[in-house]
Amino acid sequence: MRILFSAPQYEYEMIREQWLEAVAKIARQGVFVGGPPVSEFEAAFAAYLQAEGTVGVGNGTDAIYLALQALGVGPDDEVITAANTFVATVGAIHHTGARPVLVDCNEHYLIDLERVKECVTSRTKAIIPVHLYGKMADLKAIAPWAAERGIALIEDCAQAAGASLDGIAAGRWGVMGCFSFYPDKNLGALGDGGAVVSSSFEMIAKLRKLRNHGGEVRYQHEICGYNSRLDPIQASALQLKLRYLDDWNNRRREIARHYRFYLGAVEFLTLPEFADDNSHVFHLYVVRVKYGLRDALKKHLQKKGVLTAVQYPVPVHRLPAYAHLGYKAGDFPHAELYAGEILSLPMHVAMTENEVRFIASEIRTFYESCQTVGR
Ligand SMILES: Cc1ncc(COP(=O)(O)O)c(C=O)c1O
Structure with a gap:
């Protein structure tokens, strides 16, 4: 797939x-x-x-x-x-x-x-x-x-x-x-x-x-x-x-609902908050991966044909371009912690529930294999 x-x-x-x-x-x-x-x-x-x-x-x-x-x-x-x-x-x-x-950001980014x-x-x-x-x-x-x-x-x-x-x-x-x-x-x-x-x-x-x-x-x-x-x-x-925007945003929310259903019990992930209103259009579906496993999970999914992204791997104050602002490591603890944990899963209007189920099952397989080898 x-x-x-x-x-x-x-x-x-x-x-x-x-x-x-x-x-x-x-x-x-x-x-x-x-x-x-x-x-x-x-x-x-x-x-x-x-x-x-x-x-x-x-x-x-x-x-x-x-x-x-x-x-x-x-x-x-x-x-x-x-x-x-x-x-x-x-x-x-x-x-x-x-x-x-x-x-800094709060726990909802x-x-x-x-x-x-x-x-x-x-x-x-x-x-x-x-x-x-x-x-x-x-x-x-x-x-x-x-x-x-x-x-x-x-x-x-x-x-x-x-x-x-x-x-x-x-x-x-x-x-x-x-x-x-x-x-x-x-x-x-x-x-x-x-x-x-x-x-x-x-x-x-x-x-x-x-x-x-x-x-x-x-x-x-x-x-x-x-x-x-x-x-x-x-x-x-x-x-x-x-003309399609509202329908497409609704479709994105539906995909987010599927993710919540299939990933809800996966212990090493923190899922995005889901309010059943219009305040979230799920431009991206971003989870946090615990235990330092983000990059390994990203690689695993890529091997299985699932493309993911990290938005964004380095907070602005840690980028060379903005070093002159004078901020240092530790100034924005949430932003810094999350940059190492966040993973954007596929999210678009053409996705199917079946694809979400496949991604969730690959995530579970990955986590089980980590537990077996004691990572
Ligand atoms: C949060 C945010 N602000 C600003 C921009 C800048 O938009 P553009 O790439 O169209 O210049 C982007 C787009 O990537 C964005 O995601």
Whole structure:
């Protein structure tokens, strides 16, 4: 058996005919940058999220960077985010000139919001909680807390398209929400793409300029901007995929339910928390493997044709790129411990219960063999 880790090619098959027609139309019209496909997707995505607007940009990293720029974040400012996020969140902060301030995660891999409060200083301009693996950080208390202090909440929604908490979509809790449409994401384009969602007209207007050389009208550059636009060919794919997003997220939850059923009694694993609501879209299904057996289990599964991944093997403060922040080993005990234990099992909309059963049985076989040889 061969079980893929993710399956963007399956999702592509679902939209292929319509997407190829849309691409042909773009080619016929000769409008290869911007145009109706981008504005139509932006409107559809805003309606889906029930927000005032979304602004399509080049990728998820730019979405965060431009959101910070729209707020005027720069040198001498501090921006708080999670130590266990994908490096892009911290890179985006770094490139504004602000100092990234890192905070440990809790046992659900989400930024520890109590610790966030302790890290706020007079320089803190923004907090970026990351809805890691598709699970929403519980922003109910921190959102008003930050607002009272004039600190902007920007959500990193790269892994959580379609998740919601108390009926409010990921991306709408903060002043802005930043999405990545990297092909493997649960709302993925067929190449790079990203978007910022906001219900602030001021932010939306600013982002539209920032992504397009500082102005919406050609040669009228009102502010210093960049070139980071969502490609119309990608926007066409995203608009087609958006129609499936809720179904696909439900399918992911179903796969997670199967994992819970078949792996629930496996003692050396810690499974992700499963709330029977919309707060987790299971972009990734991440377990923790006890007794230092993660890498051996990964190898065993690979031999059996099951592809897995580690997201992420090194917390940001232990990466050479961010050594200058001055953090040291032991500063973020959860992030550091989990980096050695986490394993992302296959999770995609084309998976079957049978495949989950096979993976679970291989995991059990592996563990039994470890016990036999006394590892
Ligand atoms: C949590 C997180 N933030 C930001 C990004 C950056 O997105 P992109 O790869 O589209 O630049 C990613 C995507 O990989 C991500 O997973």
